Amino acid sequence: MDAILKIEGVTKSYTGHVALDDVSLEVPRGAVYGLLGPNGAGKTTLIRVITRITMADSGRVLLDGKPLKAEDVYHIGYMPEERGLYKKMRVGDQAIFFSRLKGLDRREAERRLRIWFDRLNIADWWNKRVEDLSKGMAQKVQFISTVVHEPKLLIFDEPFSGFDPINANLLKEEILGLRDRGATVIFSTHNMASVEEICDHITLINKSRNILSGAVEDIRRAAGGNMFEVVHRASDEVLVAALGSHAMAVGDSCGIVGGYRSVKIHIPKDEDVRSVIAALNDRCELRSLREVMPSMNDIFIRAVNGTL
Amino acid sequence: MNKLYLIVSREFSERVRKKSFIIVTLLMPLFMIGMMLAPSLIMLYGGSEQKQVVVVDRSGIVADKLYSGPEVTFILEDEMSKAEACNIYNAESGIFGVLYIGSTIEARDSVQLITNSSSSMAIEENISRQISKIVESEKLRAYDIENLDEILASVKTDIELSTFLNDGTGEEATMESTSSGMNYILGLVLGMLLYMVIIIYGQMVLTSVVEEKASRVIDVMVTSCTPFQLMMGKILGIASVAITQIAIWALLVIGASKFIVPAVFATDVTAMSDTMLQTLVGTFGDTTYIAMLFCYLLLFIVGGFLLYASLYAAAGSAVDSVQDGQQFNTVIMLPIIFAMIVMTSVFNDPNSPMVLWASLIPFTSPVVMIARIPFGIPTWEIVTSLVLLYASFIVTTWLASRIYRVGIFMHGKRPSWAELWRWLKS
Numbered sequence: 001m002d003a004i005l006k007i008e009g010v011t012k013s014y015t016g017h018v019a020l021d022d023v024s025l026e027v028p029r030g031a032v033y034g035l036l037g038p039n040g041a042g043k044t045t046l047i048r049v050i051t052r053i054t055m056a057d058s059g060r061v062l063l064d065g066k067p068l069k070a071e072d073v074y075h076i077g078y079m080p081e082e083r084g085l086y087k088k089m090r091v092g093d094q095a096i097f098f099s100r101l102k103g104l105d106r107r108e109a110e111r112r113l114r115i116w117f118d119r120l121n122i123a124d125w126w127n128k129r130v131e132d133l134s135k136g137m138a139q140k141v142q143f144i145s146t147v148v149h150e151p152k153l154l155i156f157d158e159p160f161s162g163f164d165p166i167n168a169n170l171l172k173e174e175i176l177g178l179r180d181r182g183a184t185v186i187f188s189t190h191n192m193a194s195v196e197e198i199c200d201h202i203t204l205i206n207k208s209r210n211i212l213s214g215a216v217e218d219i220r221r222a223a224g225g226n227m228f229e230v231v232h233r234a235s236d237e238v239l240v241a242a243l244g245s246h247a248m249a250v251g252d253s254c255g256i257v258g259g260y261r262s263v264k265i266h267i268p269k270d271e272d273v274r275s276v277i278a279a280l281n282d283r284c285e286l287r288s289l290r291e292v293m294p295s296m297n298d299i300f301i302r303a304v305n306g307t308l
Numbered sequence: 309m310n311k312l313y314l315i316v317s318r319e320f321s322e323r324v325r326k327k328s329f330i331i332v333t334l335l336m337p338l339f340m341i342g343m344m345l346a347p348s349l350i351m352l353y354g355g356s357e358q359k360q361v362v363v364v365d366r367s368g369i370v371a372d373k374l375y376s377g378p379e380v381t382f383i384l385e386d387e388m389s390k391a392e393a394c395n396i397y398n399a400e401s402g403i404f405g406v407l408y409i410g411s412t413i414e415a416r417d418s419v420q421l422i423t424n425s426s427s428s429m430a431i432e433e434n435i436s437r438q439i440s441k442i443v444e445s446e447k448l449r450a451y452d453i454e455n456l457d458e459i460l461a462s463v464k465t466d467i468e469l470s471t472f473l474n475d476g477t478g479e480e481a482t483m484e485s486t487s488s489g490m491n492y493i494l495g496l497v498l499g500m501l502l503y504m505v506i507i508i509y510g511q512m513v514l515t516s517v518v519e520e521k522a523s524r525v526i527d528v529m530v531t532s533c534t535p536f537q538l539m540m541g542k543i544l545g546i547a548s549v550a551i552t553q554i555a556i557w558a559l560l561v562i563g564a565s566k567f568i569v570p571a572v573f574a575t576d577v578t579a580m581s582d583t584m585l586q587t588l589v590g591t592f593g594d595t596t597y598i599a600m601l602f603c604y605l606l607l608f609i610v611g612g613f614l615l616y617a618s619l620y621a622a623a624g625s626a627v628d629s630v631q632d633g634q635q636f637n638t639v640i641m642l643p644i645i646f647a648m649i650v651m652t653s654v655f656n657d658p659n660s661p662m663v664l665w666a667s668l669i670p671f672t673s674p675v676v677m678i679a680r681i682p683f684g685i686p687t688w689e690i691v692t693s694l695v696l697l698y699a700s701f702i703v704t705t706w707l708a709s710r711i712y713r714v715g716i717f718m719h720g721k722r723p724s725w726a727e728l729w730r731w732l733k734s
C-alpha cells in the first residue's frame with residue numbers, strides 16, 4: 001500500500017494520564033481516512049501530533065516515508081475542532097491572510113477564495129466580521145482557509161460539528177471532491193453516518209489505543225458475520241427445510257408489503273452462497289437475497305464495548 | 309521573511325484601522341497638554357470646599373488677626389472653654405474642627421487643632437503659617453519701630469535666577485539659556501509618555517497572545533509558520549503601531565512648533581512678562597530641538613517596548629486567560645514602576661550616580677534616560693544607553709521565545725515559575 005502518512009508506535013502522556021498508547025496506523029494516498037472514537041479517546045491528540053502542535057513522547061510520524069519535519073506541516077491543511085479565526089477581522093481579509101501565509105500571492109488567493117465563497121454560498125459574507133458569524137458560518141470560512149492552497153494532505157478535526165444536515169452534506173461533497181482531485185483527507189468524527197458515506201478507511205481509537213483499523217468495506221463485512229436478508233413468499237417451515245444444512249434462519253420471518261416476508265439468515269463462511277440461493281429459489285419463491293452489513297454505528301458501539 | 313512580513317502587516321493594519329487607535333492618537337496630545345497644565349489647574353480649582361474652624365483664643369492676640377481665605381474660615385468663640393467648644397462643635401455640627409490657642413502661645417501643646425474628621429495638611433500649614441506671622445509681627449511691634457508696615461513692605465524681596473549652560477565665554481548672549489522648570493516639565497511628560505506606551509502596548513502584546521491562544525488561532529498559525537515568526541510578527545507589528553502613533557504626535561507637535569507657536573506668539577518672546585511662558589514658547593518654538601527630542605523618544609520607546617514586549621509575549625503564552633496573566637504582568641511591571649520612581653529624582657539632580665546608572669541599565673533606562681535628555685547630557689551616555697537597550701532586547705527576545713514556543717501549546721492551569729524555567733531550558 002502506498003501510504004502518504006505512517007504513524008508508528010506513537011505514545012503521548014500528560015501528567016497523570018496517557019493520551020495515546022502505542023498507536024500505529026497507515027493512511028493510504030488518496031483516501032478519505034476517518035479517525036473515530038468516543039470523546040476523550042485521543043483523536044485530537046493524535047491529530048496534534050501529526051501537525052506537530054504536540055510532540056509525541058515516543059514513536060514516529062512518517063510523511064511520504066520520511067520523518068515529518070517542521071516545514072512539512074506548512075504543506076498540510078489543518079482545520080482544528082475549535083475554530084481558530086481572528087474574531088475582529090473581516091472574513092475576506094482573514095481568508096486572504098491565511099492563504100498568503102500558506103504561500104499564495106494576494107491576487108491568486110483572492111481569485112480562488114471568491115470561487116470557494118461562491119461555491120459554499122457565502123459570497124455575501126466577504127466583508128463581515130468573524131464575530132458576527134454563527135458557528136456554522138465560521139466553520140465554512142475556516143474550511144475554505146484550510147483547503148484554498150490545495151494541500152496534498154488535509155486534516156479536519158470534527159469537520160461536521162456545528163453544521164445543519166444541508167450544510168454537512170455540502171461539506172461532505174466538497175471533501176469527496178478534494179479527494180477526487182488527488183488530496184488525501186484525514187478527519188476525526190463521531191458522526192458515523194458520514195463515515196459510511198465518505199470514508200474509505202478508518203481507525204477506531206478507544207482509551208488511547210488503536211482498536212480497529214482498515215478499509216470500511218472489510219471492517220463491515222468482517223463485523224457482519226455473514227448475515228443475509230432473504231425476501232420470500234414461503235412459510236417458515238418451508239424456508240427452514242429449504243435451507244437445510246446450508247444456512248440457518250435467525251428468528252422468524254416478518255411480513256413486508258406485497259405478501260412477501262423477510263428473514264435474516266446466517267450462512268457459514270465455508271458455504272457457497274450460490275447453493276443457498278439455488279435451494280431457496282427452488283422452493284420459496286425467492287425475491288431477493290442480500291448481505292446485511294452492520295452500520296458503522298453498531299460497529300463503533302460494539303468495538304468500544306469490546307463485543308466485536 | 310515573507311511570512312514575518314505578513315504577520316507584521318496583519319497586526320499593524322488591524323490595529324491602526326480601529327476606532328480606538330484613531331481616538332487615542334488624537335486625544336493623547338490633549339491629555340498631555342492637560343498634564344502640563346494640571347499643576348496650575350489643581351492650584352486654581354483643586355482646593356476642596358471651604359472648611360470652618362472655630363477659634364478659642366486664650367492669648368487674646370491671635371483670633372482677630374486670623375485671615376479667612378478660600379481654604380478656611382475662622383469663627384471666633386472667645387466666650388467658650390475648650391471643652392464647651394469641642395462639645396458643641398462636634399462631628400454633627402459640620403464644623404471642621406476647633407482651634408485652641410493657649411495663653412502662652414510658644415509653650416508646648418499650647419496651640420491645638422482638634423478636628424472632627426481627619427486633618428488636612430493644607431489647613432495645618434495655613435494655620436501654623438498665619439499664627440507664626442501674627443506672633444512675629446507682634447514681637448516686632450514690641451520694639452516700637454516707626455512706620456513698621458512700610459519698612460516691612462520695602463524689605464520684601466523676590467529674586468529671579470537666570471540660568472545658562474557654560475560655553476566658556478561667560479557671555480549671556482552666546483550661552484544657551486537653561487530652565488530646570490521647563491526641563492522638569494519636558495522630562496516628566498516624556499518619561500510619563502514612555503512609561504505609558506511601554507505599559508499599554510506591552511499589555512496589548514500579552515492580551516493579544518492570550519486571545520490568539522484561547523481562540524485557537526494559534527493552532528492554525530503554527531501549521532503555517534514558526535512560533536518565533538509568530539511572536540516576532542506580533543511584537544514588531546504592535547511596535548510599528550506605536551511608532552506610527554508617536555510619529556503622528558511628533559508631526560503634530562513639530563507642526564505646532566514651526567507654524568502655530570510663531571504665529572500666535574508673533575511678538576518678541578523676550579518682551580513677555582511671564583518668564584515661564586517665555587521659556588515655554590522659547591522651547592516649543594525651537595523646532596530642531598523638539599524634532600531631536602522626538603527622535604530620542606522614538607529610539608527609546610521602540611527599544612523599551614521591544615525589551616518588554618517579548619516578556620509580555622512569554623507571559624501571555626504561558627496562560628489561558630488575561631486574568632491568569634496578571635501575576636506575570638505585575639512582575640514585569642516592577643522595573644518600569646521602579647524606573648518611574650527613579651525618574652522623579654532626575655529632577656533634583658539629573659546627574660546623580662543612581663540616576664546615571666538607572667539610565668544605563670536596560671530595564672529602567674528608557675524612562676529614566678528620556679527624562680534626563682531635556683537637561684542636556686553628554687551624547688555618549690545616550691548612545692551607551694541605547695546600545696545596551698537594544699542588545700538586551702535581543703537577549704530577552706531569545707529567552708522569551710523559548711518560553712513562548714512551549715507555552716502557546718499548553719492549556720490548563722497556570723504554570724509555576726519552576727515550570728517556566730524548565731521550558732526555558734528545554
